[in-house]
Amino acid sequence: MFYAPDVSLYSERGSYIPSKAPVFYNPKMSLNRDVTVCVLQAYSEEAGRKLRVCVPMAGCGVRALRFMLETDSVESIVVNDINPAAFSLIKKNFELHGLKDRAFICCEDANTLLSSFASKGDRFDLVDLDPFGSPAPFLESAVRALKPKSAMLCITATDLPLLCGSQPRACLRRYGSMPFKGEYCHEVALRILIAHAVSVAAKHDYALQPALSYYFGHHVRVYFKGRLGAKMADEKLEKIGYLVHCDHCLSRRLIRGLPAPDITRRCPECGKETRIAGPVWCGPLQNEDFLRRVVKVAERKIEKEETLELLAQLLEEANAPPLYYEIHRMCSAARVPCPPIEKVIEALRGMGFSAFRTHFSAISVKTDAPPMKLLALLREFV
Ligand SMILES: C[S@@+](CC[C@H](N)C(=O)[O-])C[C@H]1O[C@@H](n2cnc3c(N)ncnc32)[C@H](O)[C@@H]1O
Ligand SMILES: [Zn+2]
Structure with missing residues (x-):
């Protein structure tokens, strides 16, 4: 009170x-x-x-x-x-x-x-x-x-x-x-x-x-x-380094290095011009x-589902690759309807890639699959 x-x-x-x-x-x-x-x-x-x-x-x-x-x-x-x-x-x-x-x-x-x-x-x-x-x-x-x-x-x-x-x-x-x-x-x-x-x-x-x-x-x-x-x-x-993002093929990378790493403006995947943001961690x-410790404390002290769910999700994705893919955005690029996210994760894992849901967005996936593979996979769902 x-x-x-x-x-x-x-x-x-x-x-x-x-x-x-x-x-x-x-x-x-x-x-x-x-x-x-x-x-x-x-x-x-x-x-x-x-x-x-x-x-x-x-x-x-x-x-x-x-x-x-x-x-x-x-x-x-x-x-x-x-x-x-x-x-x-x-x-x-x-x-x-x-x-x-x-x-x-x-x-x-x-x-x-x-x-x-x-x-x-x-x-x-x-x-x-x-x-x-x-x-x-x-x-x-x-x-x-x-x-x-x-x-x-x-x-x-x-x-x-x-x-x-x-x-x-x-x-x-x-x-x-x-x-x-x-x-x-x-x-x-x-x-x-x-x-x-x-x-x-x-x-x-x-x-x-x-x-x-x-x-x-x-x-x-x-x-x-x-x-x-x-x-x-x-x-x-x-x-600390920079984010390099390609709007054309949707590839994205973090490149470490301060003050100025060697970044070519051309996308290594498709050759188009990229966007650069940063510095970023x-x-x-x-x-x-530490997160595991926090989750244990939360299980003892916190009743609110939303908090417990967030912490559990953070733990699940603690070792996931950076920079998530929003499936709606990828499906729109692939010109296909959106499959359920669980199916995408299952399929990516089946192909030998890591794949995780992320707390950042309920309609996104964190994966080490290159965007070309992800787009090809989404087309296969149709
Ligand atoms: C977002 S609120 C803090 C909320 C609080 N931490 C909580 O959990 O409920 C920000 C507070 O900062 C105070 N504040 C703003 N500028 C400040 C300053 N320069 N020094 C100290 N307090 C400041 C405001 O009066 C306000 O109460
Ligand atoms: Zn590209």
Whole structure:
């Protein structure tokens, strides 16, 4: 139980608009909070200790409250929001649960707050950046506030249209990356966000590696494990590169290498001109062992089917090839009706390829089959 704005008071045409409420609260982000509760618990169990946590943009405080009430992982917690009304509500919520003395509650700009915790001895085991829109303006100070030996950084980005190519200039400005507009843009959005955070952290000799990441609804979310180390930060940078996509034959590849790998603009499959996007993260999106731990915690703690299903799906596709194929798009290119996705997966596996469903899209498949083979297979279903 917690105090939050009455959603019925801030609706337009029957839909609640969280940004209209005096204090931010979005019931639709409960999956994000569910996963974070499980990640916090799993990370603490793995580390064998309780954690020092910071929630710099806490809204009404529901996330921080859940950390305290639903895990036994918090040693100390800093809960902050720049909005004075949110600050008051956070205090009220922590009082309601008799937790006010166990939290340091503040009303600061997140960058100012995080910078004030950047010195040795004050830093955090886990920082959770959950802003309006992009976490980019807060990444640098968040990284500086992470413990050097090992820490976790959680970031949400809700500026998905921008990451998916609606405003390429703005994406370049905010993330230093050219976005990709196309049927698998949500995976590319996630990979742009990861590449950007890894690069920002590397400036501070801090190495970040995604331990769990996903796309859901109108946001992408990444949980990074990190530690200080110039050599390790260099190794992470080596996993950044570019996406090369051919609109003609639909082939797609990730090519590692910064600052500028040797990319010919001609498609190696069909010779037509390709599109290039990036920098993007070319490494794995999940750490399978960690994800398995999170799934186990979720099975104990979470009842919501949607959250459990997402985590189970992430585990299933943890080692799947990157860059999914949307079957509708492929069928339209092949000029054939769409077969059921399970049949496509079965047939691909029968041909010796790997094939997985993906959480990114219910009508897509992740496979190492080349697009020509996939198109030929789809034609055979007719
Ligand atoms: C998306 S909401 C956070 C929701 C919350 N984490 C949750 O799970 O319910 C973003 C919050 O960031 C706060 N905010 C915006 N700019 C900020 C800044 N520069 N420093 C600190 N808080 C900020 C807003 O007041 C808002 O409450
Ligand atoms: Zn091509």
